């Protein structure tokens with residue numbers, strides 16, 4: 001389950017930012033996950049719960065923002081949105097396409113609670 005490694009990296013990254021701001025705890029984090037990133041949002045959520053244990057992120061809410069896959073066709077120039085995990089032009093069925101969106105995987109924001 002590679003989601004665990006990804007969740008661990010998310011926790012490390014947010015914890016670093018939280019430490020820098022002398023945060024008491026992290027309330028929630030929002031991550032952007034493309035539908036072609038190979039990350040399953042449900043698995044990521046479970047992995048995140050595990051990775052957040054014993055850290056300021058314990059109990060934090062994980063919001064996953066999905067990004068639809070879009071590809072640009074090199075043959076007919078159409079921009080289309082194939083159904084992942086398949087990557088092809090839905091207009092002419094060509095596989096000669098460039099992925100424009102869908103591979104995203106990053107933290108968009110984190111809500112941090114600091115000492116009052």
Ligand SMILES: [Zn+2]
Pocket residue numbers: 073074075076077078089090091092093094
């Ligand atoms: Zn095409």
